[in-house]
Amino acid sequence: MKGEFAAYVGVPFFGVCGLFALYKLRDKRPLLVVDEYGIHDNSSALGVGLIRWSQINGFSRAEVNGQGMLAIHVSDPETLISAASPLKRPALRANLAMYGTPVFLSEFLLGLTSAQLLTAIKQYWRPEMSGSPK
Structure with a gap:
């Protein structure tokens, strides 16, 4: 059975x-593009596409099931979740409920550490671009 x-x-x-x-x-x-508009995330099945700089509050490193991730903290998670496909929404909501953000970049999938990702991101993003950095 x-x-x-x-x-x-x-x-x-x-x-x-x-x-x-x-x-x-x-x-x-490309799996990930960082440019003057924001972060274009196509790195996984849960990639949300463009995350504008004005939507990003900050970043933190996280371990999810033993895998290193860069968590992207956004000001309005529900806007990103609502814009995602219906198949992605339940998983993004689960991420939000368990980890406080729906958006993660996998170190393994991208072949970069969180520190390397942040170095690239900080060429464009500054905390003052959003309301409340974490």
Whole structure:
């Protein structure tokens, strides 16, 4: 009985993961762009696209399931979540509930440490660009 349940859940889940992996292999967009407009996040299945500098309050390093992440603290998380696809919204809301922000950049996926990411980000972002830096 447990084996059947695992099959019913596991096969669709890993099928979707496989399809996403194929999609990312063919996707020519950069995983992350930092420019005068903000951070363009296409780095994961939960990438939210453009996060404008005015939406960002600050950054912190986090460990999520043993993986190093750069947390991006935003002034209005619900605006970013609402703009995401319906498939992403539950996971983004779960991130917000568990970690206080829906947006994370994975050190592993990007091949950069949080310190290296912050160095690139701080070429454009300053705390005074938002209402309340963290």
